[in-house]
Amino acid sequence: MNESSLSSAPDTGPDFAGFIARLAGTVPAHCILTKVEDTRPYECDGLSLYRALPPVVILPENEEQVVAVLQGCKAFNIPIVARGAGTGLSGGAMPHTQGILLGLAKLNRIKKIDLATATAIVEPGVRNLAISEAASAYGLYYAPDPSSQIACSIGGNIAENSGGVHCLKYGLTVHNVLRIRVVTIDGDIIELGSHAPDSPGADLLAAFIGSEGMLGIVTEVTVKLIPSPSCARVIMASFDSVEAASLAVTNIIAGGIIPAGLEMMDKRAVHMVEPFVNAGYDLDAAAILLCESDGTEEEVDDEVARMEAVFQHAGATKLQVSRSEDERLLFWAGRKNAFPAAGRVSPDYYCMDGTIPRRHLGRVLGAIEQMEDEFGLRCANVFHAGDGNLHPLILFDSNKVNEVECAEKFGAAILELCVQVGGTITGEHGVGIEKINQMCVQFTREELDFFYALKSAFDPYGLLNPEKLIPTLARCAEYGKMHVHGGEIRFPDLPRF
Amino acid sequence: MEFALSQLSQQVMAARGSERPVYIRGGGTKEFYGEQVDGIAVPDIAVLDVSGYRGVVNYQPSELVITARAGTLLSEIEETLDHENQMLAFEPPRFGPTSTIGGCVASGLSGPRRMAAGSLRDFMLGAKLLDSTGKVLNFGGEVMKNVAGYDVSRLLAGSMGIFGALMEVSIKVAPKPFHEETLVLETDEAGALQQFTEWRGLPVPISATVWVADDTQRAGKLYVRVSGSEPAVAMGMARVGGQVMPADQAKVFWTTMRDQTHPFFQARPLWRVALPPDSPPLEAGPTLIEWNGGLRWLSTEVSPADLRRDVTQRGGHATLYRYDNRPADIPVFHPLPSALRNINQRLKQELDPVGIFNPKRLFPDF
Numbered sequence: 121m122n123e124s125s126l127s128s129a130p131d132t133g134p135d136f137a138g139f140i141a142r143l144a145g146t147v148p149a150h151c152i153l154t155k156v157e158d159t160r161p162y163e164c165d166g167l168s169l170y171r172a173l174p175p176v177v178i179l180p181e182n183e184e185q186v187v188a189v190l191q192g193c194k195a196f197n198i199p200i201v202a203r204g205a206g207t208g209l210s211g212g213a214m215p216h217t218q219g220i221l222l223g224l225a226k227l228n229r230i231k232k233i234d235l236a237t238a239t240a241i242v243e244p245g246v247r248n249l250a251i252s253e254a255a256s257a258y259g260l261y262y263a264p265d266p267s268s269q270i271a272c273s274i275g276g277n278i279a280e281n282s283g284g285v286h287c288l289k290y291g292l293t294v295h296n297v298l299r300i301r302v303v304t305i306d307g308d309i310i311e312l313g314s315h316a317p318d319s320p321g322a323d324l325l326a327a328f329i330g331s332e333g334m335l336g337i338v339t340e341v342t343v344k345l346i347p348s349p350s351c352a353r354v355i356m357a358s359f360d361s362v363e364a365a366s367l368a369v370t371n372i373i374a375g376g377i378i379p380a381g382l383e384m385m386d387k388r389a390v391h392m393v394e395p396f397v398n399a400g401y402d403l404d405a406a407a408i409l410l411c412e413s414d415g416t417e418e419e420v421d422d423e424v425a426r427m428e429a430v431f432q433h434a435g436a437t438k439l440q441v442s443r444s445e446d447e448r449l450l451f452w453a454g455r456k457n458a459f460p461a462a463g464r465v466s467p468d469y470y471c472m473d474g475t476i477p478r479r480h481l482g483r484v485l486g487a488i489e490q491m492e493d494e495f496g497l498r499c500a501n502v503f504h505a506g507d508g509n510l511h512p513l514i515l516f517d518s519n520k521v522n523e524v525e526c527a528e529k530f531g532a533a534i535l536e537l538c539v540q541v542g543g544t545i546t547g548e549h550g551v552g553i554e555k556i557n558q559m560c561v562q563f564t565r566e567e568l569d570f571f572y573a574l575k576s577a578f579d580p581y582g583l584l585n586p587e588k589l590i591p592t593l594a595r596c597a598e599y600g601k602m603h604v605h606g607g608e609i610r611f612p613d614l615p616r617f
Numbered sequence: 618m619e620f621a622l623s624q625l626s627q628q629v630m631a632a633r634g635s636e637r638p639v640y641i642r643g644g645g646t647k648e649f650y651g652e653q654v655d656g657i658a659v660p661d662i663a664v665l666d667v668s669g670y671r672g673v674v675n676y677q678p679s680e681l682v683i684t685a686r687a688g689t690l691l692s693e694i695e696e697t698l699d700h701e702n703q704m705l706a707f708e709p710p711r712f713g714p715t716s717t718i719g720g721c722v723a724s725g726l727s728g729p730r731r732m733a734a735g736s737l738r739d740f741m742l743g744a745k746l747l748d749s750t751g752k753v754l755n756f757g758g759e760v761m762k763n764v765a766g767y768d769v770s771r772l773l774a775g776s777m778g779i780f781g782a783l784m785e786v787s788i789k790v791a792p793k794p795f796h797e798e799t800l801v802l803e804t805d806e807a808g809a810l811q812q813f814t815e816w817r818g819l820p821v822p823i824s825a826t827v828w829v830a831d832d833t834q835r836a837g838k839l840y841v842r843v844s845g846s847e848p849a850v851a852m853g854m855a856r857v858g859g860q861v862m863p864a865d866q867a868k869v870f871w872t873t874m875r876d877q878t879h880p881f882f883q884a885r886p887l888w889r890v891a892l893p894p895d896s897p898p899l900e901a902g903p904t905l906i907e908w909n910g911g912l913r914w915l916s917t918e919v920s921p922a923d924l925r926r927d928v929t930q931r932g933g934h935a936t937l938y939r940y941d942n943r944p945a946d947i948p949v950f951h952p953l954p955s956a957l958r959n960i961n962q963r964l965k966q967e968l969d970p971v972g973i974f975n976p977k978r979l980f981p982d983f
Contacts, residue, residue, distance in 0.1 A: 236895045238817045259818065281764050292762065294771065295739050308956035315893035316933040317731070317911040318775070320951040321961045321979065323738055326771035330764045347820035374679040376702060376792035416820065418848030475760040477680050507761035547762035555765075562765055567754045570746075571766050573967035577960050590766065 125159040126175050133218040136176055139196045143178075146188040151226075153177040162221045165206045165213040166268070169470075169524075170553050174201070174215035179223045183303065183339040189222060190337065191307040199586050200305075202333040204245065204276030207268040209471060210552030212279060212332045212588055219586075224275050227339065230254050237315065238345045239298060244275025244338045248282075251343060260345035263290035266548070267456055275338050281330030283548040285381040285455075286412075288506035290346065292548070294329040301340035302328070305579045315342060327574060332550055333585040335578040349414035352380065353424055354451045357431045358405035358438035362386060365407035366481040368434035369505045372411065373478070375430055377423065381412040382506030383455050386485065389500040389513070393454040396461040401454055402438050409505065410455055412448075458502040458513065466498075466515035470527045474538030475547035478508040487537055488512055495530040497523065509547035510538070536561050551589045559589075560596035568593065621670045622753065622784065628665060629782070630751035632973045639665040639973055641778040643688055644715030647724050649939060651777050651978045652949050665782055667719050673697055674785060675759065682742055682759045684787040687719025694718055698790055706734035706791035711876050719783045725775020728875040729825035729842070732908035734791065737774055743787035744770035746780070749969040759787045778975040780968045794824070794844035799867035802839040802859035806830065806898045806906070809839045813909040814895055821856045822849045827874055828906040829881060840870060874907070881905045884916030886940035888924065892933035899927070914938075921947040948981045 126136055140152060153159050154176055164171040180186045193200050199219030206213055215221045227243035230250065234240070235258045240251055248269040252261040265284035266272055272282070277293045278300065290296070299313040313325035328335050359365035365384055372379060385393070385401075385408050394401045401408060409431070413423040424441060431439055442448035454461075462469040476484055485501060492499055503510040512534055516527040535545040535558045545551070545558040559568070571590045575582070591599075618626065632639045640659045671688035678701040685694055691711055698704055708728030709721045722744070727736045743757030746769075756769035773783060804812065809828035816823055824844035830837040840862070843853030854861070862870070873879040884903065892899075894910035901924060902917035917924060921937065921944055928935045934951035937944075953961065962983055965972075977983065 235818050236814045237893060281768070283762055287762070291735065291739065294768065295735055304956065304960075306956075310954065310957045310960070312957075314891075314932060314934070316891035317908055318725070318727075318736065318891055318934075320934050320936070321953050321957065322776045322780075322964065323725070323772055323774060324957070324960065326738055326774070327767050327769070330768050347818060349820060370679040373681060373792075376795065378792065415849060416852055418852065419846055422846045422848050475762045477677070477759055479677060479680060504762070509760075509762045542758060543760050544758055544763040544765045546765050547760070548764060550764050551766070559765060564754070566748065566750070566752050567756065567766070570748070570754055570756075570769060570968065574767050574769070574772070574964060576967055577964035580963070 123156045124154050125156045125173055126154050133175070134196050134198045136198070139192050139198055140176070142192045142195070143188055147178065147180060147185045151179045151181060151185065153179070159221070162203065162206070162215060162223065165203065165208040165211060167209050167211040167552070167554055170211040170214045172215045172217050174221035175218065176220045177223060178220055179226050181226050183309070186222070186303045186337055186339055187307045187309070189220070190303055190305055193220065193583055194305055194307070194581060197581070197583070199583050201585050202275075202279070202337055204273035204279070205247065205271050207272040208276060208280060208550065208552065209473070210546070210550040210554040212550050212552035212585070214553050216586065222337065224337070225273065231340070233258060233260075233345070235260070238347075239315065239342050240345055241340065241342050242274055243340060244278070245273050248272050248274055248277055255345050256348065259348055261348050262296065262343050263346055264293050264296055267459070274341050274343065278329050278338055278341065279331065279333050280548065280550040283504070283509070285383060285504065288382055288504070289378050289380045294326060296344045297325070297329060297341060298344055299342040300325065300328065300338050302336035302338055304336050305581060305583055310336070330550070332552060332589045334575055334589055335584065349416070351417045351420045352412060352414040352448060353420055354381070354410055354412040354442045354448050355424060355427055355431065356401075356440045356451050357409045357411065357436040358402040359407045359409070359435065360405065360437050362407045362485050363482040364435045365409055366478070366505070368409060368431055368436065369481070370478060371430050371434055372427060373506070375426065377426055377430070379411050379427065379506060380414040381410065382504070383410045384408065384503055384505035385455060385458070386501040388498065389458055389502045390454070392465050392500050393458055393461040396464055397450075397453040397457050399450050399454040405437065410451060455502060458500070462500060462513045462515060467517040467519065468515075470514040470516065470531055472510065472512045472514065472531050472534050473546045473549040474535050474543055475507070475509045476538050476541050476543035478505070480541045480543075481505065481508065484510070484537060484541060488534060491530060491533055495526045495533075497526055497530055499530070504547075507547070508543065532558060553588055556588065556591045556595065557599040559591045560599050565593060618753070625665060625667065625670065625747060625782065625784070626751040626753070629747055629749065629973070633749055633751070633971050636971050637663065637973070638976045639663055641665045641667060641723070641782045641975055643667050643717030643720035644690070644713065646712035646716045647720050650724055652981055653943070654977070667782060667784075668715070668717060670784065671717075678703060680759065681761070681790050682787055683790055684743070684759060684785060685718050686785050687717060687783045689718050690714070691716040691718055691721055702793050703790045704793050705740070705788065707731050707737045707740055708875050709737060718786060722774050722783055722786050723776065723778045729827065729871060729907060732826065732911065733824045738771045740789040741770045741774045741786070742789050744773050744783055745785035746773065747782040747784050749781060749971065749973055753784060757787065761789065777979040779965055779979050781974055796847050796850045797824070797842060797844045798850055798854055799862040799870065800841045800843070800854060800857050800859040801862050802841065802857070803836065804828070804839050805836055806904065809837070809906060810895070810897065810910050812839065817894070817909060819856065822853045823857070825871065825874075826907065826909050830903060834903060842867070842871065881914060882939075886916070887938045888915040888917060889936040889938040890915050890928055890933060892928065892931055896931045896933065901927070925951060950979065
């Protein structure tokens with residue numbers, strides 16, 4: 121049981137022994153893991169399809185240790201992959217076989233909750249939900265709420281620019297982080313953003329958020345907190361076609377309403393989750409919308425009335441407004457449990473994350489339905505309808521011949537379709553390793569070069585999370601797909617609309 | 618590539634070939650802002666004039682996004698949005714009728730509503746950039762959520778054109794609030810700051826605040842705009858108190874704040890000081906406060922070096938926004954710590970190796 125994970129690294133690889141010796145005196149031995157039984161848990165993140173055993177895992181306990189690790193990595197030319205809670209869904213934290221895995225979970229102190237400025241200063245390993253829990257005593261909370269918020273860390277949220285159900289009204293991570301403290305690959309400590317509005321120089325904070333651990337290691341974060349609403353209610357509306365539900369979404373926004381959350385589930389998704397949560401979802405509906413209003417009691421009454429009018433006008437076949445906080449949570453339970461429910465009805469599922477302009481919702485869902493036959497697999501759709509962010513769940517069985525491959529191809533086809541209608545391959549899960557080939561479809565060679573320029577300005581040695589997010593040109597050539605200008609159809613053999 | 622765009626592209630390629638910089642210009646209303654070009658007039662031939670590349674490309678009100686070419690007049694965009702009862706929620710200042718959306722994004726300036734709605738960069742969804750090789754690059758898009766690649770369009774907001782010329786931008790728009798009221802309270806500067814701190818932690822729908830001193834510099838007026846549905850505004854008014862300002866007067870007042878035409882903005886030199894919002898009064902001269910304390914416009918006799926030292930210690934930054942006589946060796950923008958400055962410089966070097974785009978407009982030395 122004492123097998124060393126170091127031995128799994130190729131002999132021609134970096135001098136890990138020399139590197140570890142260098143850290144002695146700064147990073148305590150208990151923070152450095154090299155036994156396979158200890159490093160195995162770090163071999164993948166939330167996307168378990170992609171795995172690699174890290175030769176060394178380091179779990180620093182303070183910023184000084186992070187600096188020492190990065191300086192050591194630079195000196196020994198060792199790649200570093202940072203990891204928060206490991207809940208990511210795109211393989212962004214998949215280890216490098218010749219690098220170190222830097223786990224930041226021990227940096228988990230909430231340093232300050234400040235009512236006067238409505239901000240919190242936290243370390244990167246603090247869980248998303250823990251911030252809101254700590255702030256609740258002051259009547260405040262942290263708005264972005266990815267569905268993994270009970271486990272995911274704020275550092276990981278910054279790496280992925282995480283969203284959540286409420287980001288339609290309250291924004292993404294990039295809108296709610298004011299300042300970060302970062303250790304660069306040179307071991308310098310820099311601060312991006314500040315407690316004051318705006319910042320001199322280029323807006324590197326905006327570029328850093330969503331950079332998937334490729335630009336630096338975050339050691340401290342200031343987030344914006346907002347006053348908790350005193351009231352929230354959700355409307356559950358049924359529609360007899362996906363198109364009618366999509367139109368209702370469009371009309372809500374066109375009517376000048378920005379709901380706190382606006383989610384859609386198609387019939388397959390509803391049938392999948394209802395037996396799991398017993399939320400009273402309408403099993404006859406072709407699509408269900410969940411639409412939330414929050415604020416004071418009077419504001420919510422006013423807004424819910426407006427929303428109901430829009431839904432009725434759009435042909436809703438059934439409308440229910442939550443009458444209590446318990447009922448509101450019950451209505452949400454199905455949506456929030458869509459992933460586990462998928463795991464219950466299918467041995468495996470593959471969650472996609474494309475975003476499209478809302479007006480194409482009906483068309484894209486129709487095309488996905490056609491693809492089900494093409495690839496011989498079923499797909500349930502849950503999505504953040506308000507911001508056009510789709511989460512098709514492709515159901516498959518990895519024990520069946522070809523199904524993994526079919527699921528991957530099905531997923532790739534959905535993402536390429538998203539690009540084709542003017543959308544993007546990833547709304548909130550990130551590119552990581554999973555969608556790196558589709559990056560070749562979305563971007564031209566010159567655009568990828570721009571990304572490399574940014575990477576290189578922060579990390580000239582290419583040591584931070586290499587081979588993620590931005591594909592090399594060689595990789596794109598191998599994938600056989602480069603972005604084509606002029607709107608040519610890239611897969612003439614696939615039926616689209 | 619269409620004609621107007623290919624002309625601009627060729628001009629950039631020629632500039633790069635001859636290693637002669639170009640100065641990007643839209644409506645020419647923000648020439649006062651940022652580092653000046655060595656104190657000499659820019660010859661016409663060196664101007665990359667984007668004003669002819671104009672027009673709204675796509676606007677779907679229900680998608681909450683507008684895409685327009687960089688030379689499109691800000692006024693045209695606002696009229697277009699107005700027809701659909703929508704707006705640019707960050708309320709960019711309009712320095713003249715020729716202000717363009719490209720210049721608006723490149724300068725990154727936001728107006729009164731920024732404290733509640735977010736800054737210009739928060740609303741950036743996509744950008745097309747003419748790079749230093751004359752190619753057009755496309756980043757982001759028209760969707761609200763997009764994490765494919767780095768967030769370049771937000772990086773370009775406020776970059777003063779040093780990485781390339783914006784050709785097209787996609788910006789998130791917002792519905793206009795159903796209702797708005799403005800309240801006026803009598804208070805001194807410390808009292809106003811105290812109010813801001815109180816309101817920050819409460820669910821009051823305040824969309825803008827301004828405190829400005831009266832002639833004595835001791836007392837002053839605090840203007841508070843509340844926005845939202847009627848019940849929300851009613852609740853906000855009850856919380857804030859003070860006198861209700863008649864709607865027509867309020868409209869004029871907020872326009873003078875947004876467009877910086879209020880008499881206070883005539884002061885020279887005029888400093889734009891961004892501070893942590895709970896920072897106590899600067900006590901360095903006449904001050905106008907916006908954004909719940911986060912933005913302090915300051916007219917001061919204090920030496921720039923002393924002012925910047927004080928502001929740095931408070932965790933803020935000070936821009937020499939408008940001036941008659943430029944003090945020697947004082948950069949317009951607050952200097953960055955060296956590690957951070959070096960990243961900016963490496964980025965400029967990588968993206969524009971010959972240094973043709975707006976040299977020294979954002980940093981005094983590159």
